[in-house]
Amino acid sequence: MVVDIKYHCSGEIIEWKWSSDSKLLPAPFWTSCFLIDGLLIDSGAPGSVEDLRKFILSLDDDHKVKKCVITHSHEDHCGGAAMLQSEFNIPIYASKKALPHLKKKKNYPDYRRITWGFPYRPFNAKAVETSILTCKNKYRFDIIEIPGHAMEEIALLERTQEWAIIADGIMPKYTMIFGKTTDIPEDIFQIYESLRKIEEITKNMDNLVIFTAGRGVFKNRSIIKEKIEEIEDLHEKAFKFQKEAQDKGLDGKRFLKYITRKMFGKENFIGKLTRGGLSNQNLIMSLLEWPLEKK
Numbered sequence: 001m002v003v004d005i006k007y008h009c010s011g012e013i014i015e016w017k018w019s020s021d022s023k024l025l026p027a028p029f030w031t032s033c034f035l036i037d038g039l040l041i042d043s044g045a046p047g048s049v050e051d052l053r054k055f056i057l058s059l060d061d062d063h064k065v066k067k068c069v070i071t072h073s074h075e076d077h078c079g080g081a082a083m084l085q086s087e088f089n090i091p092i093y094a095s096k097k098a099l100p101h102l103k104k105k106k107n108y109p110d111y112r113r114i115t116w117g118f119p120y121r122p123f124n125a126k127a128v129e130t131s132i133l134t135c136k137n138k139y140r141f142d143i144i145e146i147p148g149h150a151m152e153e154i155a156l157l158e159r160t161q162e163w164a165i166i167a168d169g170i171m172p173k174y175t176m177i178f179g180k181t182t183d184i185p186e187d188i189f190q191i192y193e194s195l196r197k198i199e200e201i202t203k204n205m206d207n208l209v210i211f212t213a214g215r216g217v218f219k220n221r222s223i224i225k226e227k228i229e230e231i232e233d234l235h236e237k238a239f240k241f242q243k244e245a246q247d248k249g250l251d252g253k254r255f256l257k258y259i260t261r262k263m264f265g266k267e268n269f270i271g272k273l274t275r276g277g278l279s280n281q282n283l284i285m286s287l288l289e290w291p292l293e294k295k
Contacts, residue, residue, distance in 0.1 A: 002028060003051050008217055009163065009209060012036060014063070016055055017214055018048040022114050026269075029115050030214025031076040034165055035059075038066040038135025040090075041156060041165050042213065043080035047117020052080040056088060066135040069128055070094040071167035072150035073101035074184055075108060075120050077213065082121035093128040095145070097152035108183065111274050132156070141165070144201060148191030150184065155198065162205040167213045169194060170227055174234060176268055179282035188283060189290040192231045199224045237263055238287035256281050 004017040014035040019028035031048070034041040044052045056065055068090050070078045081102070084090040094102060106120040131142045141156035146169045155166040169191075177186035202208050202221055210218040241262040245255045260267055264280045271279030 001048065001051055003055070004030075005055075008211070009161070012161075013163070013211070015211070015217070016044075016052070018044050018051055019214070020045075020047055020115060020117065024114050031116070032211075032213045033080075034211055035063065035065065036134055037138045038064060039132065039139075039141075040065045040068040040084075042071055042077045042167060043068055043084055043092075045076040045116035046079035046120045049080050049083050049117075053083060053087070056084070065090055067091050067093065067132075069132055069156070070098060070102065070125065071155070071165075071213075072153035073098045074150055074168070075106055075112065076116045077167060078102055078123075079116065079120055081125070082123040085123050092123060092125040093132060094125040095143070095152050095154045096127040098154075099125055099127060101152065106183075109274070109277060111277070128154075139163075144198070146194035146198065148187050148189075148194045150186075151190075153194075157201065159205075162202075162208045163211070164198065164202060164208060165211045166198065169198065170210070170212050170215070170218075170223060172215055174227070174231055175264060175283065176270060176278050176280055177283045177286060178278050179276060179285070182277045186282075186286070188231060188234075188286040192228065192235075192290075195224055195228050195231070199228065234263070234283070235287050235290060235292070238284055239292055242288055256284060259284050 002019045002021050006015040008015060016033045017030050019030045031045055033044055068081060068084055070081060070092060081092045085092055102125050103122045105122055128143055131140050133140050139158050139161065141158050144155040144157055146153050146155045146166065149168045153167065155164060155169055157164050177188060178184050208221050210223060238259065241259040245258045250258050260280050267280050271281065
């Protein structure tokens with residue numbers, strides 16, 4: 001396993017990153033937890049539990065974890081929460097929409113087991129409402145609902161410091177999403193709307209720092225605008241190539257293959273590896289379900 005620890009914002013925020021070192025993976029897939037004044041945001045993957053335990057035990061009294069909030073119920077964000085609760089008596093919080101998902105057993109497919117480990121241990125969490133304070137009341141994070149990647153996902157916004165912790169609310173590039181046949185279906189329109197919501201809420205924050213899960217820290221708001229424009233471009237292209245495919249009389253698999261080839265060259269190998277669970281074609285189908293006039 002691979003662990004990386006980074007310090008941000010004059011050391012006020014500690015990012016704990018973890019990835020499996022499985023040789024079956026084409027590259028490391030990272031997940032992150034963020035520690036701010038005793039508040040831990042997310043808890044890693046099931047496979048990271050032993051490493052997370054070592055991290056928690058290594059912390060001095062000034063940095064001890066006193067409570068944890070989970071951004072969403074995907075296993076790479078809540079996999080260590082049961083351990084934190086049972087071994088360290090750390091209270092766990094999440095959005096009300098996430099609570100039923102967190103206390104259920106998860107039986108996710110092999111490719112996610114290889115990436116994030118198995119098994120997932122269910123747990124009971126408390127509902128977080130409109131905001132959450134860090135442990136010495138040093139910072140207050142507002143809770144912002146950002147559905148799309150997960151319908152229950154939340155972001156945490158510290159308005160005074162201009163910090164936004166958005167987990168998987170932004171991806172490096174929108175080429176694939178999880179499909180409706182999986183247990184974690186994504187919706188590109190909801191992702192787009194959530195990005196617009198974040199852009200609106202942070203419009204006067206010139207010094208905004210955006211923290212993502214394993215995908216980097218961005219020190220201005222421009223990334224939000226870039227991702228909004230990227231999705232708008234994909235939306236227009238999907239409908240353009242849909243019309244071309246229809247004009248050629250294509251249907252079924254040939255229809256989707258044509259649009260995929262035009263937009264992405266060919267289906268990503270991850271689409272084949274996941275048997276269509278995470279694929280370019282899922283993104284195309286989600287884009288086409290979103291009417292152009294709704295933008």
